[in-house]
Amino acid sequence: MIFDKKAETMPRKELEQVQIERLQTTLNRVYRNVAFYKKSFDSHGVNIESIKSREDLPNLPFTTRADLLAAYPYDMFAVPLRDIVRIHSTSGTAGKPLVVGYTKNDLKNWTACTARLLAASGITEHDVVQIAFHYDLFTGGFGFHQGAELIGASVIPASTTLAEKQITIMKDYKTTALLCTPGFALHIAQEMDAMKIHPEQLSLKTGIFGAEPWSNSMRRQIETRLHCTAHDSYGLTEIMGPGVAGECEERAGLHVNEDHFIVEVVDPATGKWVGEDGQGELVFTTITKEGFPLIRYRTGDIASLISEPCSCGRTFTRITRVTGRTDDLIFFDGQKIFPSEIEQILLDVEGTAPHYQIVLSRENGKDIMDVRVEAGESFEIDKLGKLEAMRDTLVERIQQELEISAQVHFVEPRTFERATKDKIRRVIDKRESV
Ligand SMILES: [Zn+2]
Structure with missing residues (x-):
């Protein structure tokens, strides 16, 4: 009509x-x-x-x-x-x-x-x-x-x-x-x-x-x-x-x-x-x-x-x-987020801009965001407790500031490729819609 x-x-x-x-x-x-x-x-x-x-x-x-x-x-x-x-x-x-x-x-x-x-x-x-x-x-x-x-x-x-x-x-x-x-x-x-x-x-x-x-x-x-x-x-x-x-x-x-x-x-x-x-x-x-x-x-x-x-x-x-x-705007769970906004939170919490990657997937029709962050070179196994506390802080800050639930995982230093002349691929989107 x-x-x-x-x-x-x-x-x-x-x-x-x-x-x-x-x-x-x-x-x-x-x-x-x-x-x-x-x-x-x-x-x-x-x-x-x-x-x-x-x-x-x-x-x-x-x-x-x-x-x-x-x-x-x-x-x-x-x-x-x-x-x-x-x-x-x-x-x-x-x-x-x-x-x-x-x-x-x-x-x-x-x-x-x-x-x-x-x-x-x-x-x-x-x-x-x-x-x-x-x-x-x-x-x-x-x-x-x-x-x-x-x-x-x-x-x-x-x-x-x-x-x-x-x-x-x-x-x-x-x-x-x-x-x-x-x-x-x-x-x-x-x-x-x-x-x-x-x-x-x-x-x-x-x-x-x-x-x-x-x-x-x-x-x-x-x-x-x-x-x-x-x-x-x-x-x-x-x-x-x-x-x-x-x-x-x-x-x-x-x-x-x-x-x-x-x-x-x-x-x-x-x-x-x-x-x-x-x-x-x-x-x-x-x-x-x-x-x-x-x-x-x-x-x-x-x-x-x-x-x-x-x-x-x-x-x-x-x-x-x-x-x-x-x-590189991300559409996530009804919200719009730029990777730079995640990066800003990582920077605030860690004190330095870390290497990271955002992996998006969908389970049971629900959007999942996994923020994978390289642990700093100085983090050793015995400091895992500290990493856990930092992960909790990151999850909380992302929730508070971006109003989304994200998972945060720390990975080995130098997991992600470094910038060459091409732009680093910060976002891996495994959802079928995009
Ligand atoms: Zn028409």
Whole structure:
């Protein structure tokens, strides 16, 4: 079902006009209210008035994650704090998180965007929607929650409570739609086997999964084991949260909500547009956001545009599934973590930057992170007690600062290869989805 027919099926020409008008307003807003953008536009010699079409976009400088980190906490906000009604942030990291703010209008638009995604997956007011994303600083839970309420579905804010409890809720409350990370969906399937609950005992029809990359084989597994149709969704906190793009009933690419966001695909090395439908880094410009507008934000996510019109009737362009990253960001258990954040904790605890490797695997559908750290040359067998204490401290610090459970193992000195001219392979990912 198309939630907002007028917007979602708008002729392309009209849509482009809407985009340019909204972009102009946004550019004026950020130039006036955000010191970073005033400085950035001035130093790049940008004249806002000269941006008159999509083709002029490359004249605007990019915004990067580093820019956002440097603006901690509120320097990128384009309105005074009294106009902000909601604050979210990226997951707790060893450094500073990215903090984003929403005005009343932003929340209204966000709600409409997630409602479109839910409707495109076939969810209506007759559905019982179980949201098993984190309900906290993370945008997943709240983002989908408000959209599901707008549709009029019965919403269960299950958050990320234990799989066993999720299954009991699904069975007893007759959940028809499940929303969570694909990894958690598989973990739930695994737990159902253990509890000897057959998917036919559930009422599940639909699932929307996202917040981490996943493959088509994982989609098939989820569909077979949970007896539901699985839809992909794309969004990130910096841009808005969930609701940036999502699959329609055709499930052949994710429609970008183009009346709120302009999407570009650039070569990660040169920053130039890739050819039509070529693969590259997704870059987003928000064109309706008041609290936290972003101009040409480099997401680090690798995908392509699908310019061919979709048979569902929506005119919004589609992006393919995200196939990779331009950096070494790890998607783990619904969180995003950079290896450098683990490294910082190792450095804090050990006093020197140790050699280490992060091994990711999946057992019973659950993500496992094993941080393997080389013991310093000076550690001898009789100091094992000290190593154990240090391991416990590391596990605790990772839990506290990154909000994930990791295992830590010490290995013999010089286990890992040393840097040659190639980059050291810090992360070994044995999970099938990536
Ligand atoms: Zn479509």
